[in-house]
Amino acid sequence: MALYQHQQLKIYNSLSGKKELFKPIHEGYVGLYVCGPTVYSNVHLGNVRTFMSFDVVFRYLKHLDYKVRYVRNITDAGHLENDADEGEDRIAKKARLEAIEPMEVVQRYTVDFHNILNTFNFLPPSIEPTATGHIIEQIEIIKSIMDKGLAYEVNGSVYFDVLKYNETKSYGILSKRKVEDLIHNTRQLDGQSDKKNPQDFALWKKAEPQHIMRWPSPWSDGFPGWHLECTAMSTKYLGEHFDIHGGGMDLKFPHHECEIAQAEACNDQPPVNYWMHANMLIMNGKKMAKSTGNFILPNEIFTGDNPHISKAFHPSVARFFMLQAHYRSILDFTNEGLLAAEKGFARLMEGINSLNSLNTSKTSSFDVNDWRQKCYEAMNDDFNTPILIANLFEGVKVINQIKDGSATISKDDLQIFKETFENFTFDILGLTNVSETASGADQLSGVVEILINLRKEARLNKDFALSDKIRDDLANIGVHLKDGKDGTTFTTN
RNA sequence: GGCGUCUUGGCCGAGUGGCUAGGCAAAGGUCUGCAAAACCUUGUACAGCGGUUCGAAUCCGCUAGACGCCUCCA
Incomplete structure (x- = not known):
């Protein structure tokens, strides 16, 4: 019998604000998606904490004998510098500053990311897809949302129509925000915008001439909006409806909210059963x-x-x-x-x-x-x-x-x-x-054993000057002797 | 300005409507040639002010503060 049949796992679901008994959609299998890093600089320590939390989630689910598919993406394209019209890809910007290819930046920081996570003893995810590897899937999702009448094109860019969506579904269920409040509190940005409403978000952005990262699409040569990749990749590898979606608290709004809206618009069902959010460092x-x-x-x-x-x-x-x-x-x-x-x-x-x-x-x-x-x-x-x-x-x-x-x-x-x-x-x-993993541990312990025995002899001879010298000199190089009932052991630091 | 989370003993950090979290630090004891380690013992903790309750640090309200989101962010 699998271990999970004996243990009652409860997960705090951000969607309901409560701890809920965990029940996977398919017994014995768990689909887990976590928003990965944007690889335009060294991985942030807070980012590490978030991924560590989900590393433990992954490890525990596996320990409970679940078959887990853990998908954590690499965002290597598509995040806009800001939401205004000059919309420039962060990775492209960094590349221009350093005068190298965008994919060179991506490669460098992806390697850094993996190195850090390996050092922290993370388990690799089952699939680690990249945004640039899923442009076609993202375009398909945009088409489908447009077919439903929930997105519109302006000047080669496509935006998600939040107000229209909100007529039949509710935008804001995850972050507990009301669309009316959002309208009231939106700041007026200068030079805004092709959007019908400020709450609308980009599904596709037309690339400016100087923009390096670009792909052809039915609407323009451009790049996908910054929420879309997670919907595309989670749907592709975990299905339209999967078990757990995780990420940092700061992604709750707008990123995860937008993911829910896109996925519902596209597939007519809530994409995720359990939303988990790790808090800040x-x-x-x-x-x-x-x-x-x-x-x-x-x-x-x-x-x-x-x-x-x-x-x-x-x-x-x-x-x-x-x-x-x-x-x-x-x-x-x-x-x-x-x-x-x-x-x-x-x-x-x-x-x-x-x-x-x-x-x-x-x-x-x-x-x-x-x-x-x-x-x-x-x-x-x-x-x-x-x-x-x-x-x-x-x-x-x-x-x-x-x-x-x-x-x-x-x-x-x-x-x-x-x-x-x-x-x-x-x-x-x-x-x-x-x-245990210290190199040369066996040899070291052999040497220390010899010294422990010498010290024992010295102590039997009441030569405490010598015995203390052995103990103190060892301590000075980080080897600490500990006298117990059954003899002396040692630790190193 | 709006929304949300949080405020625990010297420090970090769990948790609960009434009964020991744990770690680090500190004090006393046992052990030891002396130490160290280990073990035993020791802390009138729950931001402030009201309210609900037989009883609240735990529920509700207000106040203060912190943090997050509202704009790229884990």
Whole structure:
């Protein structure tokens, strides 16, 4: 029997504003779409947090034995510089500034994006389609929306008619906005526009002569509007109606709202059952922004080369730090937070590493199955990773108690204990065991064992000057000895 | 200006109408040759002011503040 049949997963649905029991459209299969990055600069750390949240969603669904198709696009074309008529493609603009080909920019930052995500131990999505690879599909969707009378062409550009759409459907169901309010609150932009109404959004934009990225279409040589690609790619790979659509909170409006409108206009049904939105990452209490200097590149976390942090941090520490907060909460990225997470993470790893050397007893003094179910319940409750981590620490406490002799575990229970730790820590949270993966670990431990034995002899001879020198000199190079009941172990940092 | 989310102990960060989150830091104890580690113990926390309730930090209202969206944005 598949695991999902035993676990009741609840997901907070932005559409209803409630936690709902998750039921996939086709039993055993899940279609998951997440809006990917625009590859015109280095991936933003906040972006990383969003994708990390969905990486964990992906991992947990897989762990529950669902067959998951996870689609995360690469936006390599089509996002307008602004909504006014000079509508210039961001990627084209960047290319002109750097005097290189647009696809060169795309390539460079796509590679950067993948490198960063790999470093953070992300699972690759099942499909990672590009916007430029789906121009034909996007044109087909525009045609279909025009056939329904919900889009109009002006001067080679095509716009979605929000007011017309709103006559029979409701625009704003996701972001809880009313079209009337939108009309009242729209700012009047200068030089506006071919649009009938300011709320209308572009499905196709005619390219200006200097615009490099362009494709032929029935209306003009141009490029697709910035909401369309996700509709095209999600429909193509997951169908007209699929299970989960995710993205950052800031995409809720207008991007996801427009996606819903386009898809409904085109296919006459709501495209998505569960909408999930990950909350923002701020830094030192403020929005991260390059312009104010309140900013850090993901890579700088690993190198420590940024004024906002005091040292370099391992990717898993940063990952652990982020997963200690729930994905729907705003998270404040601070040096102090990272420092605290680093210590906590080390404690967790030390606990897990000592699982292998635990002595077993006839009986167990704690209920390992109950503990395991608590771990599942945390994840079942809208992917509550902070609660899961709290449970893992409860497990670490038990490990240490067993080491101390104040708790016991049976052989069978130890097996479950180990397996559960492995599952949740590495498979689901996607953390990596830092000390285990250190290169030359075997050789190092051999050398340290020798020193531990020398120190033991010195201590037996009451030569504490020597024993302390061994301990302190090792500590100076980052090897910390720990005297326990059953001898001395060590950790490295 | 409009819409929305949020405000928890020294710090980070969960959660709930009445019962211990967890991590980091701090204090005492056990252990140790001394430490470190580990274990045990220790925190009158829920922005302010009203209201609902037998009971609210948890529900409602107001005030203040933060953050987000309304314009490319994860």
